[in-house]
Amino acid sequence: xxxxxxxxxxxxxxxxxxxxxxxxxxxxxxxxxxxxxxxxxxxxxxxxxxxxxxxxxxxxxxxxxxxxxxxxxxxxxxxxxxxxxxxxxxxxxxxxxxxxxxxxxxxxxxxxxxxxxxxxxxxxxxxxxxxxxxxxxxxxxxxxxxxxxxxxxxxxxxxxxxxxxxxxxxxxxxxxxxxxxxxxxxxxxxxxxxxxxxxxxxxxxxxxxxxxxxxxxxxxxxxxxxxxxxxxxxxxxxxxxxxxxxxxxxxxxxxxxxxxxxxxxxxxxxxxxxxxxxxxxxxxxxxxxxxxxxxxxxxxx
Amino acid sequence: xxxxxxxxxxxxxxxxxxxxxxxxxxxxxxxxxxxxxxxxxxxxxxxxxxxxxxxxxxxxxxxxxxxxxxxxxxxxxxxxxxxxxxxxxxxxxxxxxxxxxxxxxxxxxxxxxxxxxxxxxxxxxxxxxxxxxxxxxxxxxxxxxxxxxxxxxxxxxxxxxxxxxxxxxxxxxxxxxxxxxxxxxxxxxxxxxxxxxxxxxxxxxxxxxxxxxxxxxxxxxxxxxxxxxxxxxxxxxxxxxxxxxxxxxxxxxxxxxxxxxxxxxxxxxxxx
Numbered sequence: 001x002x003x004x005x006x007x008x009x010x011x012x013x014x015x016x017x018x019x020x021x022x023x024x025x026x027x028x029x030x031x032x033x034x035x036x037x038x039x040x041x042x043x044x045x046x047x048x049x050x051x052x053x054x055x056x057x058x059x060x061x062x063x064x065x066x067x068x069x070x071x072x073x074x075x076x077x078x079x080x081x082x083x084x085x086x087x088x089x090x091x092x093x094x095x096x097x098x099x100x101x102x103x104x105x106x107x108x109x110x111x112x113x114x115x116x117x118x119x120x121x122x123x124x125x126x127x128x129x130x131x132x133x134x135x136x137x138x139x140x141x142x143x144x145x146x147x148x149x150x151x152x153x154x155x156x157x158x159x160x161x162x163x164x165x166x167x168x169x170x171x172x173x174x175x176x177x178x179x180x181x182x183x184x185x186x187x188x189x190x191x192x193x194x195x196x197x198x199x200x201x202x203x204x205x206x207x208x209x210x211x212x213x214x215x216x217x218x219x220x221x222x223x224x225x226x227x228x229x230x231x232x233x234x235x236x237x238x239x240x241x242x243x244x245x246x247x248x249x250x251x252x253x254x255x256x257x258x259x260x261x262x263x264x265x266x267x268x269x270x271x272x273x274x275x276x277x278x279x280x281x282x283x284x285x286x287x288x289x290x291x292x293x294x295x296x297x298x299x300x301x
Numbered sequence: 302x303x304x305x306x307x308x309x310x311x312x313x314x315x316x317x318x319x320x321x322x323x324x325x326x327x328x329x330x331x332x333x334x335x336x337x338x339x340x341x342x343x344x345x346x347x348x349x350x351x352x353x354x355x356x357x358x359x360x361x362x363x364x365x366x367x368x369x370x371x372x373x374x375x376x377x378x379x380x381x382x383x384x385x386x387x388x389x390x391x392x393x394x395x396x397x398x399x400x401x402x403x404x405x406x407x408x409x410x411x412x413x414x415x416x417x418x419x420x421x422x423x424x425x426x427x428x429x430x431x432x433x434x435x436x437x438x439x440x441x442x443x444x445x446x447x448x449x450x451x452x453x454x455x456x457x458x459x460x461x462x463x464x465x466x467x468x469x470x471x472x473x474x475x476x477x478x479x480x481x482x483x484x485x486x487x488x489x490x491x492x493x494x495x496x497x498x499x500x501x502x503x504x505x506x507x508x509x510x511x512x513x514x515x516x517x518x519x520x521x522x523x524x525x526x527x528x529x530x531x532x533x534x535x536x537x538x539x540x541x542x543x544x545x546x547x548x549x550x551x552x553x554x555x556x557x558x559x560x561x562x563x564x565x566x567x568x569x570x571x572x573x
Contacts, residue, residue, distance in 0.1 A: 083411060089412065104419035
């Protein structure tokens with residue numbers, strides 16, 4: 001298996017407090033990895049270590065098979081980065097900003113014109129100084145500078161912040177397009193719905209520790225699901241209760257169960273009854289995330 | 302293939318584009334100051350007045366300004382213009398503002414996160430502004446020398462001002478402010494806030510100036526003169542032939558790379 005990003009036992013402390021604690025990140029090449037956590041959980045610190053901006057306290061980092069920070073210069077041209085909360089050069093125009101960051105690279109900004117059109121930044125906008133840009137326009141500019149040279153790995157720190165919903169959709173379609181061309185996207189966010197919609201892998205970070213990382217589809221299968229069953233006969237709800245199935249409600253012949261694990265046991269049980277309706281909605285990532293955050297690492301596992 | 306040249310011309314162009322008006326304005330001011338210094342202090346009545354004035358100064362002040370003895374030469378007065386507080390302030394201001402803006406402010410505003418991704422190796426983030434500082438200092442000295450020479454031509458002072466003396470002053474000044482630039486670059490490379498980098502840089506330079514003044518005024522510690530940083534920028538001494546070039550140039554040539562290497566090492570090792 002090839003990894004675009006791989007860390008082992010990565011840690012960083014600030015003034016004795018562990019901001020990142022023994023993280024083993026595994027971001028597969030060609031995947032969209034959502035790195036999710038509450039504010040202050042260590043997302044940005046991890047990203048800054050990946051980019052060699054801050055030295056890791058301990059542990060190792062590999063990006064595109066190169067050791068970081070020693071070989072960072074070898075992978076840097078293949079990276080596109082949107083940092084969180086940076087101050088762009090206000091004295092430059094939008095076009096000068098794009099030219100400036102592209103000017104350090106030998107590659108060409110092959111995607112720039114398409115990105116400008118899709119992110120709705122026209123020539124008039126680009127000729128304005130960045131100091132006159134709105135927050136949303138600055139974010140678009142950052143995204144375009146990150147993607148204009150068609151990098152192999154995109155590292156995006158909360159990229160949809162300050163973007164309107166339409167432009168968010170454009171961003172998501174670009175992320176999907178990059179993935180379809182074999183590129184990897186590492187994406188930090190605290191927006192669960194966004195990660196669920198866009199990413200195929202997820203890593204959940206809490207207090208500097210990576211609680212879980214896996215394919216979203218695999219994680220979802222592990223989630224307890226709420227099942228709604230309508231019966232045409234009288235039943236005893238207690239017949240369904242077990243260590244993996246809990247009764248959440250029973251009213252007017254409709255039983256609501258919380259099933260933790262495979263559905264096989266429940267479906268076998270149901271064969272004995274006259275069921276008129278069965279609803280098994282997919283669990284949202286939000287409930288999973290909140291489960292980890294509320295119950296804490298040990299309980300959730 | 303990584304470009305290992307110490308300076309990025311692409312980054313340099315951005316700094317130049319950004320600072321060209323300020324540098325031009327400072328050059329103009331420097332030119333005018335030296336031009337009028339030459340004209341005013343070389344006009345016979347004012348020159349006589351100045352000579353009388355310097356003769357009347359207390360010995361300690363004479364010691365400090367370098368105007369010692371009798372029979373002043375024209376170059377002495379012109380050289381004084383190169384150490385005038387306004388000139389010292391301008392040259393220091395250029396170094397400090399460039400270092401703090403293009404090193405510390407990049408860290409403070411976090412634009413370093415993109416710059417350090419593109420401007421590799423990392424030492425170029427430090428050395429490119431430093432190189433710009435050197436170019437700016439050279440341009441300002443060029444303007445100052447041009448001001449002196451214009452005054453010399455207008456008043457026909459060819460006997461009073463020797464271009465070779467002027468050249469020696471300019472070269473020494475360039476080396477001196479290269480060392481100042483290296484010191485403020487180190488301060489900026491260590492700082493994370495522009496305000497504190499400014500305060501530390503100005504504080505250090507001011508302290509060095511005050512220490513030099515004390516050493517000059519206090520006879521008992523006169524032996525410390527060679528250890529004073531500002532002792533190695535004395536245009537009046539250069540004009541009167543009292544400047545120890547061998548030691549002066551050597552000291553400045555050692556200090557500049559010392560502080561610069563320290564700045565690069567500090568910046569490479571620090572968290573951004």
